[in-house]
Amino acid sequence: MVWLGWWYVILVAAAAAVSGGGKMMVAGANVSYDGRSLLIDGQRKLLFSGSIHYPRSTPDMWPSLIAKAKEGGLDAIQTYVFWNLHEPQPGQYDFTGRNDIVSFIKQVQQQGLYVSLRIGPFIEAEWGYGGLPFWLHDVPGIVFRTNNDPFKLHMQNFTTTIVNMMKAENLFASQGGPIILTQIENEYQNIERAFHEEGTLYLNWTAQMAVDQNTGEPWMMCKQDDAPDPVINTCNGMRCDETWNGPNSPNKPSIWTENWTSFFQPYGEDVVMRSAQDLAFHTTMFILKLNGSFVNYYMYHGGTNFGRTPASFMITGYYDQAPLDEYGLTRQPKYGHLKDLHAALRLCSQTLLYGNLTIEDLGEYQDAYVYEGNSGECVAFLVNNGSRESIQVVFRNTSYTLPSKSISILPDCKTVFFNTAMVNAQVNTRSYQPIIRFDSPQKWEVFSEPIPQFDQTSLRSDTLAEQMNTTKDASDYLWYTMSMQLNSSGGEYMLKVNSLGHVLHAYVNGVLVGSAHGARKAPNFTFENTTSFSTGINNISILSIMVGLPVIVKDSGPYLERRSAGLHEVLVQESNFTSFPWGYQVGLLAEKLSIYTDEGSSNASWSQYVNPSTLAWYKTNFDTPDGTEPLALNLGSMGKGEVWINGQSIGRYWVSFKTPEGSPSQTWYNVPRSFLRPTGNLLVLFEEEYANPLNISLDTVSIDKVLIDKLTLRKINRRSRR
Ligand SMILES: *[C@@H]1O[C@H](CO)[C@@H](O)[C@H](O)[C@H]1NC(C)=O
Ligand SMILES: *[C@@H]1O[C@H](CO)[C@@H](O)[C@H](O)[C@H]1NC(C)=O
Numbered sequence: 001m002v003w004l005g006w007w008y009v010i011l012v013a014a015a016a017a018v019s020g021g022g023k024m025m026v027a028g029a030n031v032s033y034d035g036r037s038l039l040i041d042g043q044r045k046l047l048f049s050g051s052i053h054y055p056r057s058t059p060d061m062w063p064s065l066i067a068k069a070k071e072g073g074l075d076a077i078q079t080y081v082f083w084n085l086h087e088p089q090p091g092q093y094d095f096t097g098r099n100d101i102v103s104f105i106k107q108v109q110q111q112g113l114y115v116s117l118r119i120g121p122f123i124e125a126e127w128g129y130g131g132l133p134f135w136l137h138d139v140p141g142i143v144f145r146t147n148n149d150p151f152k153l154h155m156q157n158f159t160t161t162i163v164n165m166m167k168a169e170n171l172f173a174s175q176g177g178p179i180i181l182t183q184i185e186n187e188y189q190n191i192e193r194a195f196h197e198e199g200t201l202y203l204n205w206t207a208q209m210a211v212d213q214n215t216g217e218p219w220m221m222c223k224q225d226d227a228p229d230p231v232i233n234t235c236n237g238m239r240c241d242e243t244w245n246g247p248n249s250p251n252k253p254s255i256w257t258e259n260w261t262s263f264f265q266p267y268g269e270d271v272v273m274r275s276a277q278d279l280a281f282h283t284t285m286f287i288l289k290l291n292g293s294f295v296n297y298y299m300y301h302g303g304t305n306f307g308r309t310p311a312s313f314m315i316t317g318y319y320d321q322a323p324l325d326e327y328g329l330t331r332q333p334k335y336g337h338l339k340d341l342h343a344a345l346r347l348c349s350q351t352l353l354y355g356n357l358t359i360e361d362l363g364e365y366q367d368a369y370v371y372e373g374n375s376g377e378c379v380a381f382l383v384n385n386g387s388r389e390s391i392q393v394v395f396r397n398t399s400y401t402l403p404s405k406s407i408s409i410l411p412d413c414k415t416v417f418f419n420t421a422m423v424n425a426q427v428n429t430r431s432y433q434p435i436i437r438f439d440s441p442q443k444w445e446v447f448s449e450p451i452p453q454f455d456q457t458s459l460r461s462d463t464l465a466e467q468m469n470t471t472k473d474a475s476d477y478l479w480y481t482m483s484m485q486l487n488s489s490g491g492e493y494m495l496k497v498n499s500l501g502h503v504l505h506a507y508v509n510g511v512l513v514g515s516a517h518g519a520r521k522a523p524n525f526t527f528e529n530t531t532s533f534s535t536g537i538n539n540i541s542i543l544s545i546m547v548g549l550p551v552i553v554k555d556s557g558p559y560l561e562r563r564s565a566g567l568h569e570v571l572v573q574e575s576n577f578t579s580f581p582w583g584y585q586v587g588l589l590a591e592k593l594s595i596y597t598d599e600g601s602s603n604a605s606w607s608q609y610v611n612p613s614t615l616a617w618y619k620t621n622f623d624t625p626d627g628t629e630p631l632a633l634n635l636g637s638m639g640k641g642e643v644w645i646n647g648q649s650i651g652r653y654w655v656s657f658k659t660p661e662g663s664p665s666q667t668w669y670n671v672p673r674s675f676l677r678p679t680g681n682l683l684v685l686f687e688e689e690y691a692n693p694l695n696i697s698l699d700t701v702s703i704d705k706v707l708i709d710k711l712t713l714r715k716i717n718r719r720s721r722r
C-alpha cells in the first residue's frame with residue numbers, strides 16, 4: 001500500500017476522527033478552492049467520486065456499496081437529494097428507511113470517504129418529475145424553475161430544510177463532517193435561456209440563496225457555464241475533455257460531476273455500453289487537458305427504481321452497467337480497471353497538482369504531458385489520440401508502445417505503471433440460477449380487475465381531462481369512460497384515439513378492442529381499430545396508463561408543470577367524442593383495496609388460476625431461499641405491469657416492449673432480501689396483457705470470475721480499441 005502515500009494518511013486521519021464516538025467534537029476542515037483543485041485545509045486534492053443514490057438501494061446494502069467504492073479507489077460518494085420522497089405532502093416529511101439520508105451520509109463518513117451532496121432541488125436523475133413533489137403542480141400561480149415567487153418560496157424552504165438538517169447533524173466538513181461540496185439547481189443552462197432575463201434573475205437568486213446558507217464550503221452548479229461567483233460551474237457528460245470549455249474563472253477548479261459510466265435505459269431502447277478503456281481514457285484526458293481535479297462517475301452504483309419512482313419510460317434497473325451493478329456486485333473489468341487507474345493517478349497526484357506542465361509533441365496525434373515539481377519530481381502521461389493502431393514513440397530517449405486511443409501513465413517519467421487501454425483487471429460474468437419456479441397453477445390465485453362503465457363513475461367532465469391533473473399521480477392508471485347512443489344499426493365501426501401518452505387499452509362493451517403505446521422519444525400515439533358496436537347504448541372504457549412522470553429528453557426543459565398526458569381526442573367513425581360527457585376512475589379497484597398487502601389481499605375475493613387473462617392480479621406465496629446471494633424475479637414470460645412483495649413495490653415491468661434487437665429491456669427484477677420474511681412471502685403482480693405467470697422464477701444472482709489467459713486478454717484489449 002506504499003503508493004497511497006500522503007493520501008492514505010489523510011483518509012486514516014478522517015476515519016479516526018469519526019470513530020471516536022458520537023459526542024466527540026471534531027475539528028472542522030476548511031474546504032475552499034483555487035484554480036487547480038478543491039483545497040482541504042489549504043491542500044490541493046485530486047478526488048475521485050462516485051454516485052450512489054440512497055433510495056435506489058436498501059439500507060442494508062449501503063455499508064457494502066460504500067466499502068466497495070472505497071476499495072475501488074474512490075475518495076467521495078455523490079448523491080442527489082430526492083425532494084418528492086422526503087416531502088410527499090407539503091410540510092409532511094419522510095426520512096425513514098431508504099429515505100434516511102442522514103444515516104447514509106454518516107455511513108459514508110464512518111468509512112472515511114467524503115460526500116458531495118446535490119440538493120437540486122430539481123435533480124433530473126431520470127426520476128419522476130425530476131424529484132419535484134407533484135403537489136407543486138397545484139400551487140396557484142406556480143411556474144417551475146424561473147423567477148417565480150411561489151416556486152422560489154418552496155424551493156428555498158426545502159433547500160433550507162436539508163441544509164439545516166445537515167448542520168444539526170454536523171455533517172458539513174466545516175463542522176467535522178464528510179460533506180465537502182454541495183450543488184444547487186441542476187443542468188439549468190438551457191432552461192435559463194428559455195426564460196431569458198427571468199431565467200438569469202432566478203439563476204442569480206439561486207446562487208445567492210445557496211451562498212447565504214453559510215455551509216462554510218463551496219457550492220457548484222453543473223452544466224451552467226455562467227454560474228455566478230463564487231459558485232463553481234462543472235461538467236456533465238461522457239467526454240468532458242472534448243466537449244467542455246472549463247471553469248468560467250481562472251480561480252475555479254475543473255470538476256466533472258457526471259462522468260457517465262454508461263447511460264440510463266428506457267423501455268424499447270438498446271443498452272448503452274461504455275468500455276472500461278474508453279472511460280479511463282477520457283477521465284485521464286480531462287485531468288490533463290482541463291487541469292481536472294475532481295471526477296465523479298455517474299453512476300458508480302445505479303441500483304433499482306423501486307415503486308413508481310422513475311421518469312417516463314425508464315426501466316426499473318438503473319445504470320446496471322456501472323462499476324457496481326444493480327445488485328451491488330462488481331462488474332469486471334470496469335471496476336478493476338478504474339481502480340488501477342485511480343491508483344496510478346494517485347501516485348502522480350502531488351506533482352500533478354503542484355508541478356509545472358510542459359507539453360511535448362511526440363507525433364501527429366501523440367503528446368507527452370509532463371509535470372515537474374521543484375525538487376526533481378516528474379510524472380508523465382504519454383497520450384496517443386490516434387484511433388488507427390498502436391504506435392511507437394520516443395520520450396526522453398526511451399521508446400514506448402502506445403495502443404490507439406490510450407494514455408500511458410509514468411509516475412517517475414520512466415516506467416509505465418498503467419495504460420488506459422490495457423486491461424489487467426479480472427473479467428467476470430453474471431449468472432442467474434432459478435431457485436423457485438412458480439410453475440404450478442394450483443399455487444396461483446387471480447383477481448380480475450373490473451372494467452368500469454360510465455354510469456359507475458362519479459368524477460365527470462365535458463371534455464377529455466388531462467391525466468396528471470386528474471390522478472394527481474396517485475396511480476399510473478386512469479379510466480376514461482363514456483356511453484354513446486347508436487341510432488343507426490350496429491356493426492363494425494372504427495374507434496380512433498389520440499393520446500398524449502403513454503399506453504392505452506381500449507374496451508367497447510367490456511370487450512378488448514386493442515392496445516397501443518408511445519415511447520420515450522415520442523410519448524404520444526394514435527390508436528385505431530375496428531370493432532362491433534350494438535344498436536342503442538355502447539359503453540367505451542379506455543384505460544390510459546402513465547409509465548412514470550415526465551422529465552427527460554422531450555420532456556426536459558421549461559414548463560414541466562404544463563406537461564400533458566392521457567387521451568386527447570376520441571372518434572368513432574366520423575363522430576367526434578372529444579368534447580362529450582366523460583366519466584373517470586382514478587386508479588384500479590385493487591389498488592384501492594391495497595390488494596398487494598397482507599391485509600388487503602386477505603380481504604379480496606381471489607379465484608383459482610385457470611388461464612392467462614388481461615388486467616389480472618396474480619398472487620402466490622414463497623419461502624425465502626437460504627443464503628445471502630442477491631435474488632431476482634425472472635419475468636421473461638410476462639407482459640407489462642407492476643410487482644409487489646409483502647406490500648412493497650419492487651417496480652414496474654414491461655417485458656413486452658422489446659429493444660430494436662428484439663429482446664426485453666429488462667427481464668430480471670431485483671428482490672431485496674430485506675423485503676422478505678423467512679416464510680410465506682406474498683408475491684402479487686398486476687398484469688395488463690395476456691401473459692403466463694407459470695414461467696416466473698425466483699433466481700439467485702452471482703458473478704463468476706473468468707480467469708482469462710493472456711491471448712484472450714489481448715483480444716479483449718484489441719476489441720475495445722476499435
Ligand atoms: C480556508 O483556506 C483558504 C485557502 O487556504 C484561506 O484563504 C481561508 O482564509 C481559510 N479560511 C478559514 C476560515 O480558515
Ligand atoms: C418550510 O415551510 C413550512 C410550512 O410549510 C414551515 O413550517 C417551515 O418552517 C419552513 N422551513 C423553512 C426552513 O423555511
Ligand SMILES: *[C@@H]1O[C@H](CO)[C@@H](O)[C@H](O)[C@H]1NC(C)=O
Nearest residue numbers: 197200201203204227228229
Ligand atoms: C446576474 O449576476 C451577474 C453577476 O454574476 C450579473 O452580471 C448580471 O447582471 C445578473 N443578471 C441579472 C439579470 O440580474
Ligand SMILES: *[C@@H]1O[C@H](CO)[C@@H](O)[C@H](O)[C@H]1NC(C)=O
Nearest residue numbers: 259279280281282283284286
Ligand atoms: C471519466 O472516467 C474515466 C474512467 O476513470 C476516465 O478515464 C476519464 O478520464 C474520465 N473523464 C474525465 C473527463 O474525467
Ligand SMILES: *[C@@H]1O[C@H](CO)[C@@H](O)[C@H](O)[C@H]1NC(C)=O
Nearest residue numbers: 245246247254289290291357
Ligand atoms: C491548465 O493549467 C495551465 C497551467 O496552469 C494553464 O496554462 C491552462 O490554461 C489551464 N487550462 C485550463 C483549461 O484551465
Ligand SMILES: *[C@@H]1O[C@H](CO)[C@@H](O)[C@H](O)[C@H]1NC(C)=O
Nearest residue numbers: 354355356357372373374375
Ligand atoms: C513553476 O514555474 C514557476 C515559474 O516559472 C516557478 O516560479 C515555480 O517555482 C515552478 N514550480 C515548480 C513546482 O517547479
Ligand SMILES: *[C@@H]1O[C@H](CO)[C@@H](O)[C@H](O)[C@H]1NC(C)=O
Nearest residue numbers: 241242285289383385386387
Ligand atoms: C482527440 O481526437 C478527437 C477526434 O478523434 C478530437 O475530437 C479530440 O479533440 C482530440 N483530443 C485531443 C486532446 O487532441
Ligand SMILES: *[C@@H]1O[C@H](CO)[C@@H](O)[C@H](O)[C@H]1NC(C)=O
Nearest residue numbers: 394395396397398399413414
Ligand atoms: C538523449 O540522448 C541524447 C543523445 O544521445 C543526449 O544528448 C541526451 O542528453 C539524452 N536525453 C536524455 C533525457 O537522456
Ligand SMILES: *[C@@H]1O[C@H](CO)[C@@H](O)[C@H](O)[C@H]1NC(C)=O
Nearest residue numbers: 465466467468469470561562
Ligand atoms: C386541472 O383541473 C382543474 C379542475 O379540476 C382545472 O380547473 C384546471 O384547469 C386543470 N388544469 C390543467 C392544467 O388541466
Ligand SMILES: *[C@@H]1O[C@H](CO)[C@@H](O)[C@H](O)[C@H]1NC(C)=O
Nearest residue numbers: 513514515516527528529530
Ligand atoms: C385490432 O383488432 C384485431 C382483432 O380484434 C386485433 O388482432 C389487433 O391486435 C387489434 N389492433 C390493435 C392495434 O390493437
Ligand SMILES: *[C@@H]1O[C@H](CO)[C@@H](O)[C@H](O)[C@H]1NC(C)=O
Nearest residue numbers: 498499500522523524525526
Ligand atoms: C406527437 O406529437 C408531435 C409533436 O406535437 C407531433 O408532431 C406528432 O405528429 C404526434 N404524433 C402522433 C402519433 O400523434
Ligand SMILES: *[C@@H]1O[C@H](CO)[C@@H](O)[C@H](O)[C@H]1NC(C)=O
Nearest residue numbers: 463569570571576577578579
Ligand atoms: C374533435 O374535437 C376536438 C375538440 O372539440 C377538436 O380539437 C378536434 O379537432 C376534433 N377532431 C376532428 C377530427 O374534428
